[in-house]
Amino acid sequence: MSDQSRLNRYDKRRKNTKLITNLSVAGGVLAISLLLIILLPFGGDDAPKAIDGNNQEKQEEKDVQQTEVEVEEIDQEEEEKDEVKVTPSNEENVVEVWEKDWSPVATEQTNHGTILQQGSQDWAEMEEAFRVATGLSEGDMINWWSTRWKGDQSVIGTVSNGAKTEHYKVYVEWIDNEGWKPIKVEVLENNDAPTYS
Known part of the structure; x- marks a missing residue:
């Protein structure tokens, strides 16, 4: 796509x-x-x-x-x-940056923890925020690597489409009682995740 x-x-x-x-x-x-x-x-x-x-x-x-x-x-x-604001980037490996006032992904959590654990409700909602920001579907997104960014309430994730032809770095922040909110997306020229092979 x-x-x-x-x-x-x-x-x-x-x-x-x-x-x-x-x-x-x-x-x-x-x-x-x-x-x-x-x-x-x-x-x-x-x-x-x-x-x-x-x-x-x-x-x-x-x-x-x-x-x-x-x-x-x-x-x-x-x-x-x-509207998504698209800005060309001069950063190495970043083609362009997408920014928008996204809404937080609705949460089912009663208490947001500080430890992201793969397979948890928190993890699933974080990945949904990645999909909302990138436009990828649930069956067509690979989450290569996710890590904390600016403390416990924010995460950066590097994701690709299933064909591994589109690569994104997604920035999300936790909003209390609302859920994970996408902040911006960097469209990458190449996948830069440490776990990518």
């Missing part, structure tokens, strides 16, 4: 989220419009009421427009949050 196809997958996911949000906004505007049609007075002999009704209608239209603007701003913020 190429870097471009992985970025295309992220872009497709972002566009789907945007489409769903836009459809929700359109549905909300339609519902409000129907409600206004039903509830607004249809006129009558009392002229001041008609004027008040027009003023109310204008205010409600203004409120709907304000709501649309707010939803668009939220949508833009979500879109920016969902």
Whole structure:
């Protein structure tokens, strides 16, 4: 799987989220419009009421427009949050760096330990964070090497796809009561794990 196809997958996911949000906004505007049609007075002999009704209608239209603007701003913020920032790297063996405001991987742990043990729940959740950040699937990721980084609450892992053609160094941090959160990914030219053969 190429870097471009992985970025295309992220872009497709972002566009789907945007489409769903836009459809929700359109549905909300339609519902409000129907409600206004039903509830607004249809006129009558009392002229001041008609004027008040027009003023109310204008205010409600203004409120709907304000709501649309707010939803668009939220949508833009979500879109920016969902985008992966790709930066070319000058470091040896690092092709590029991916950064994003990833969400922590949901945890089933009640008490996060300080010792990573292969086969533990902690280990499984850490590897899930590696997969989320790299886009690799569970059956297509090899974890060559993982070690502490900046203390007990952070880990660096070197992983590859099953074909050993894509290599990544993934940085994750533990967030209390939330789980392992990917911080950044370095796309490697060659696997640099000490255990790689």
